[in-house]
Amino acid sequence: MAINFEKALGIHQHTIGVRSRRTEILASNIANADTPYYKAKDLVFKDALNAAKSGSNISLSRTDRQHNYGESTSMAQSGLLYRNTNQPDTGDANTVDVEVERNLFMKNNLEYQASLDFLNSKISGLRTAIKGQ
Template sequence: MAISFDKAFGIHQYTLGVRAERAEVISANIANADTPGYKARDLDFSSALEQAKSQLQSGVSLARSDSRHLQADSAFSGALKYRNPDQPDTGDGNSVDVQQERMAFMENGLEYQTSMEFLNSRISGLLKAIKGDQA
């Protein structure tokens, strides 16, 4: 009997990649907090998750017509949006709120860790089922 990873791992197998990509986007926001004209960005989690599920299930990747072409930076480019600022413009056109970015980064990290722990417990359960209970 074959093991279906979709049934065994659920949505958590897709969330790890999306959470990792979101961490990079938030990190870029924090790194550019003092860059004039920089606009804060964030990943729309639900649309990025749908993209991840469809790409992994269908094996779709971007086509390159020449071997010298570079791969795209983000597999979730359609889900990357500019964030609406909560603070007034400081005059330099930068829309990054460092405290909001830090909070979003910490929340994203906790959600990543939660998915990782869930997957770890599922894998442990599958290993016990494969090896048999040796208690």
């Protein structure tokens, strides 16, 4: 009997990818805190998770057989949006609030670790079932 990993691992395999992507976005926001005209971005977790589960990527066409395959997701498909600022403009039109970004970064890291723990639990259960213990 074959193991269906989609059913066995559940949603946790997708949450790790979305949380990882959000970590990159939040880190980019923090790194660009002093960049003029930079707009803070963030993910809508629910939309990004639905896109990850459905695998809705845009396939890029190849004009030559030696070209690599490529996939892309649009900003709207991936749940990526610009964040509304909650601080007055400092004159450089940058919308990054470093304290907010750091708090969101830490929260996301805790949620990422929780997803890893859930996934590890699922894998441990599968390992036990395979061994027949």
